[in-house]
Amino acid sequence: MASVGFLYPGYSAEDDYPRLESLLGGSVSLPLVHTDIGEDAHRVDALLEMGSAARLAAGVDDLKERGAEAVVWACTSASFVFGWEGAHEQVRELSATAGLPASSTSFAFAHAVQALGARRVAIAATYPDDVAERFHAFLKSAGTEVVSTRASGIITAAEVGTWGLEEVLALARAGDHPDAEVVLLPDTALHTAEHLPALEAELRKPVLTANQVTAWEGLRLLDRTLSCPVLGTLFSRTAQI
Template sequence: MAALQMPVPEGPGVHRVLGVVNPYDMALDREMWRWMPASTSLAVARTPYHPLVVDELMAARIGDDAEIRAAARSLTAVDPEAVVYACTSGSFVHGWDGARRMSGAITEETGVPAVTTSEALLEALDALGVTALAIATPYIERLTQRLDDFLAEDGKHVVACAGLGLDRLIWHVPYAVTADLVRRADRPGAQAVFVACTNLPTYDLIAPLEEELGKPVLTANQVTLWAGLRRLGLTPEGEGQRLCALPSCEIGPH
């Protein structure tokens, strides 16, 4: 008796591809996927490992031009439509010009649009009409100050900041600690709060904190995926998150 022939599902279909250059210590790939539409895939490359703590030296090292270019080149094998560099400190440590050079280098290697986390933050602030904000970071004080300086270059006013003073294992920080950090950073004069570091888990905190504080709460992975997807004409998945509710067609590049 012939075996029953099981129906074969349609597919797999054509997925859109967003490339990601991650620093070597990135531990939150799974969080990044939570913003991705079902029809879109992440293709991830990492920079080489260096045994450093999280400070200005590490931020500069993970933004090394040759290492960024090599990681970006490896992504061309899967034909991404755009590429993001998913690191806040590595893209702001050398200021606005440094961030622009980094995304420019990735575009040169891949031939597609590219954006860094710090550039994505500026795009998101402009899209939301935010000129004054509070910043919450897991960083040591000197690195937090570099972020303040980066924002000032673009005419953004940091009304207050709060940090955790960490130089390692940032992805281990519990949600409760991060939520308290955001509350400590917030001020009435802040139109939004930005939570730095792509290695700090934040996805499930964003919508509840926005409701509690009555203002946008932007996070590093959120703005990175938002900016990358808008280069594909797509919007990220993020129920209740104000940034994700913006129509991509109304958002222009910074």
């Protein structure tokens, strides 16, 4: 069985990963290891420390012992906060440490947007304004046009992890834009694995969420394609929209 390992910062929505594994029919193993986050804060200095090479390296051996064939840093903010080049260096170091293909949630979003053939996206973020704008800049570096960025000003992942379907739907509605072909919800602390059908039905367009694209990115690293429409358009097809 194929196995993708995830380095997940702290504790908030990590239960999305066994849920994703179940929804994918048990055809792939998705082991997860928690990393030490230091301070739980959507603040640039804290995020740079959270995504440091030493913190990520500490979980690699555990993932390899659990059979991981690729590893993904399951965090958006503590990858894009390094900027386009810095985020590339982060995953290069992670790959070298693990001796495995590696990526991060930030690159998962960039690759997923490309796979859908989308040109214009809207960001519906839990983050403060300055952090959300860094994600906007990261996507721009990937060649994606961001038509709107909505920031919610939430400081901690712990708070985001308490949100249920109604809060997630409200975030997506607030962040949508009529010119956006796809809406992005970039926080792995947000529970979304069970909410993708409701999100896409509400917005009537593809929705990409952090834990969804992170799992998809891991499969992409292994050159595996799994169809699972309950996980949204991304897992239903990779065609022009």
